[in-house]
Amino acid sequence: MYYIDIMTLFPDTVGDVLSESILGRAQERDILRIDTHQIRDYTLNKQKQVDDYPYGGGRGAVMQADPLYQCWEHICGRYQARPHTICLSPCGRTFTQADAKRLAWEQDHLILVCGHYEGIDQRFIDECVDEEISLGDFVLTGGEIAAMAVADAVCRLVPGVLSDAECFENESHWDGLLEYPQYSRPAVWHGRKIPEVLSTGDHAKIERWRRKQSLLRTRERRPDLYERLDLSSKPDQKLLAELERELSRPPLPQPVVCRSAQDGDLDAMETILAQAKALLIPIGQWNAGYPARDNFEADIARQECYVLTCGGTVGGFFTLSTRPEAGYAAITDGKWSTNEPYAVIHRCAVAEQWRGSGLADRMIGECERLALAQGLGWLRVDTHKKNKAMQGLIRRHGFQYRGNVLAEVPPSHDPRRVAYEKRLRHHPKDVKKNL
Numbered sequence: 560m561y562y563i564d565i566m567t568l569f570p571d572t573v574g575d576v577l578s579e580s581i582l583g584r585a586q587e588r589d590i591l592r593i594d595t596h597q598i599r600d601y602t603l604n605k606q607k608q609v610d611d612y613p614y615g616g617g618r619g620a621v622m623q624a625d626p627l628y629q630c631w632e633h634i635c636g637r638y639q640a641r642p643h644t645i646c647l648s649p650c651g652r653t654f655t656q657a658d659a660k661r662l663a664w665e666q667d668h669l670i671l672v673c674g675h676y677e678g679i680d681q682r683f684i685d686e687c688v689d690e691e692i693s694l695g696d697f698v699l700t701g702g703e704i705a706a707m708a709v710a711d712a713v714c715r716l717v718p719g720v721l722s723d724a725e726c727f728e729n730e731s732h733w734d735g736l737l738e739y740p741q742y743s744r745p746a747v748w749h750g751r752k753i754p755e756v757l758s759t760g761d762h763a764k765i766e767r768w769r770r771k772q773s774l775l776r777t778r779e780r781r782p783d784l785y786e787r788l789d790l791s792s793k794p795d796q797k798l799l800a801e802l803e804r805e806l807s808r809p810p811l812p813q814p815v816v817c818r819s820a821q822d823g824d825l826d827a828m829e830t831i832l833a834q835a836k837a838l839l840i841p842i843g844q845w846n847a848g849y850p851a852r853d854n855f856e857a858d859i860a861r862q863e864c865y866v867l868t869c870g871g872t873v874g875g876f877f878t879l880s881t882r883p884e885a886g887y888a889a890i891t892d893g894k895w896s897t898n899e900p901y902a903v904i905h906r907c908a909v910a911e912q913w914r915g916s917g918l919a920d921r922m923i924g925e926c927e928r929l930a931l932a933q934g935l936g937w938l939r940v941d942t943h944k945k946n947k948a949m950q951g952l953i954r955r956h957g958f959q960y961r962g963n964v965l966a967e968v969p970p971s972h973d974p975r976r977v978a979y980e981k982r983l984r985h986h987p988k989d990v991k992k993n994l
Contacts, residue, residue, distance in 0.1 A: 561717045562668040563593045563710050564634045564642065566627065568609070568675055570595035573703050577710055585720040593710065598622075601629035610676050617677070624680035627672065631687050634670055642668040644689050646679065647702035647709065651691030654709060658692070662709075663716035671709060673702030735788050737781060739772035755924075758984070759957065771798045778802075808916045812870030815918070817925040820855070820864035820876060827873035828855055828866070835908035842945040843973050850906045858906070865929070867909075867922055875918050877907035879929055886964045887939065890978060893962025901937035901980070902930040923956045927983055936983050941966065941976035953979050 567573050574595040578586065585591045599607040602625070609627075610620035635641055643666045662669060672679070672688065684691070694705045714720055742753040756768045774795070778785045790799060820828070829852060839845040858864035858878045867875040880903045887895070887903075904926050909918050930938050941964050942949040958979040965974045 560589055560667075561591050561663075561714065562638075562642070563591070563671065563714070564669070565593070565595045565671045565673065565706050565710070566598055566630050566634070567595055567673040567703055567706065568598055568701070569673075569703055570597045573673075573707060576707055581720060582711065582714050585714065585717070588719070590717060590719045591714055593714075596630050596634060598626050598630050601633065602626040613677060619677035621677050622675060622679045624683040624686075627679065627683045628687060631670065631672070631683075638668060640668070642670045644670040644672065644687055645709070646672040646674065646684055646688045646691045647693070647705035648674055648678070648691045649693050649696075649698045651693040653696075654692045654694055654705075654712070656712070659709075659712040659716055662713045669710075669713070671702075671706040673706050675701040735777075735784055736773040737776045737784070739769040739776065755956075767794075767798070770795075771802065774798060775802055804915065805917075809913065811874075811913065811916050811918060812872070814870070815874075815921055816868045817865055817921075817929075818868065819862060820859050820866045822856070822859060824866050824873055824876075825852060825855060825859075828876050831873070831876065831908050831910045834911040839943075839946070842943055844943040844946050844949075846969060846972060848969075854906065864906075865925065867918060867925070869913060869918065873910070874913045875907070875909040875922055877922055877926065878905040879903070879926055880905055881930075881933060881935065884939070886966060887941075887978070890962045890964050893960070893978075895939075895961055895980060896959075896982070897937060899937055900935055901939050902926070902933065902935050904938065904940040919952055920956070923952065927956075927981070931983055937980055938983055939978065939980045941978045943973075944975065944977050950977070950979075953981075957981050 565573055574593070577583075577593045582591060582593070586593060598609050602609050602623075608623075610622050613619070613621045631644065643662070645662075692705070692709060694708055699705060742757060746753050746758065754768065756764050759765070774785075774788075774790070777788070790796070832850065836845055836847075840847065855864055855876070855878075861880075863880050864876065864878050866873045867877075881900070882903075884903050904923075907922060909916075909922070927938060938958075940949075940953055940958065942953075958981045961978045961980050964976050964978045966976050968974045
């Protein structure tokens with residue numbers, strides 16, 4: 560059993576708080592025992608006085624050494640070994656998670672002394688106290704709040720108090736990192752969605768995301784902790800490289816809106832198309848004559864073309880076709896997962912100034928949303944084997960490689976394309992299965 564005795568002028572308040580919830584249940588199971596002691600009960604003064612004017616003058620009063628000593632001696636007399644005694648004081652060393660571990664695992668009995676007024680007679684501290692602890696660089700009216708905080712932080716690390724060590728090993732400060740963001744049901748609240756990775760069921764990806772978020776949060780909020788981290792491992796170096804790229808992204812003007820493309824958007828789309836061709840023609844994805852304005856005019860007429868606007872300006876475009884793709888039937892080196900209806904992403908690009916901003920990720924998300932809205936459970940796309948940027952984008956969104964297909968291209972161009980697909984969640988068949 561782990562013992563904590565708290566010397567205080569307000570034992571009922573302190574005891575009530577520490578007898579609730581997890582710590583209360585641990586005491587019922589005899590894992591912990593937390594006792595509070597009224598310091599006034601140990602004074603010889605008829606008025607139960609425990610304080611007096613400070614020597615040397617000054618405002619306020621100082622807690623006298625003898626009532627504190629009598630209380631402390633009474634507690635010590637109940638046990639064979641002298642308990643480790645801590646005075647809660649703004650003059651103490653700042654309490655950390657490392658201190659909580661040390662006190663939980665190296666001690667089995669603590670006495671916490673709660674000061675009040677202008678402080679405690681130094682002679683009691685010199686004779687009876689093993690260490691002084693502070694919660695931070697601020698002053699409280701008394702030590703009770705600090706004592707409860709220390710007791711709670713220590714007791715939850717005592718074996719058996721929490722159901723599993725994982726309950727505290729993934730928390731803030733355990734390994735020098737702040738904890739990653741947490742989410743619960745529902746998946747959408749006030750229009751805010753949970754991060755998609757958390758609903759994939761892929762535990763490796765989820766752990767990687769959590770580690771990345773912990774690094775980001777620690778870097779932004781506690782640079783002092785971040786500077787002391789050992790991030791030399793290859794996985795951490797990859798995460799840091801990703802963070803650097805993401806933090807360097809240009810901010811997107813708000814709002815970002817996805818809407819059906821109109822003829823009046825064609826000029827802006829052609830400007831973006833020229834920027835994209837400068838990158839995609841050299842790798843064989845597109846050519847000088849494809850795609851062209853007339854392709855987008857046809858897409859708009861079929862109501863298959865969409866634009867993403869950033870603050871009212873066209874920042875990207877894509878075509879989402881629900882018509883069967885003729886070339887997909889002759890897939891080689893693999894196969895599709897199903898013969899169910901699907902949507903296909905074609906002719907997509909993002910304006911040069913918004914590359915790396917996350918607009919391409921938003922585009923893929925909109926493709927999924929639109930496919931689902933049309934009752935389709937599968938999304939497919941093909942791209943050139945040298946188009947690593949596109950492959951990285953769709954893989955990041957959960958698309959799986961399925962094989963090779965042939966595209967219609969000029970004779971001098973390589974027609975081979977790598978094909979991917981993604982099963983969309985919450986489409987009608989999923990709903991039927993859950994009923």
